[in-house]
Amino acid sequence: MSEVVSSTLFSDYGLNEAYDEMFAGPGDYRNPYAKIRDRLAELSASDLQHRQRAADVSFLNRGVTFTVYGHEEGTEKIFPYDIVPRVLSGDEWKTISKGLEQRINALNLFLSDIYGAGKIPNDGVIPRHLIYSCAHYRREMRGVRVVPATSDDLERSDLPLSTMPQQYTPEQEAAFEQYRQQ
Numbered sequence: 001m002s003e004v005v006s007s008t009l010f011s012d013y014g015l016n017e018a019y020d021e022m023f024a025g026p027g028d029y030r031n032p033y034a035k036i037r038d039r040l041a042e043l044s045a046s047d048l049q050h051r052q053r054a055a056d057v058s059f060l061n062r063g064v065t066f067t068v069y070g071h072e073e074g075t076e077k078i079f080p081y082d083i084v085p086r087v088l089s090g091d092e093w094k095t096i097s098k099g100l101e102q103r104i105n106a107l108n109l110f111l112s113d114i115y116g117a118g119k120i121p122n123d124g125v126i127p128r129h130l131i132y133s134c135a136h137y138r139r140e141m142r143g144v145r146v147v148p149a150t151s152d153d154l155e156r157s158d159l160p161l162s163t164m165p166q167q168y169t170p171e172q173e174a175a176f177e178q179y180r181q182q
Helices: 031-041 045-062 090-114 128-132 151-156 170-181
Strands: 023-025 065-067 076-078
Touching: 045 076
Parallel strands: none
Antiparallel strands: 065 076
16 A cells, blocks of 8 residues: 545545545555556646546547437437546556456357357357347358457457456356366
8 A cells, every 4th residue: 555645636535335446545545556646636626527528528529439329418428437547556467467368268269169160059058049149140150260359359358347356156167167178
């Protein structure tokens, strides 16, 4: 943990039971956030709000949006994001990158199987109708070798935050072990 730092920007910021990436406790920044802490200490809440609005406009103008139909406030929404970057320690990144590589590998194996041998639907792991009725499934690709995703694709993966990222359900562990043995 780093030193306790006071900043008017976060003077009324309250912590609850949820994990906070930036703060270890009230006014106590985690070490990876030292440089961000110093920069944020120079800003007022008004400065940060202005920067958030400018980023929102930039996202909207560049089309970083998604569509919500039936919403009274309009259909085009900006993807949610945090203007304060999430900072990772080297150890955190090692864990996350291993998980992302595992995720890409699982995706490659899944795509290769559903367009190739078809063990997943044949064994009933995922019902055929869920795969074949998907709008993005392309029957014309059956038998075509799927080009695997690479580590370059990791940058496009989402990183949901969890306080216990290394824990899995027994069902997940069993599924991982089953595919490792194949």
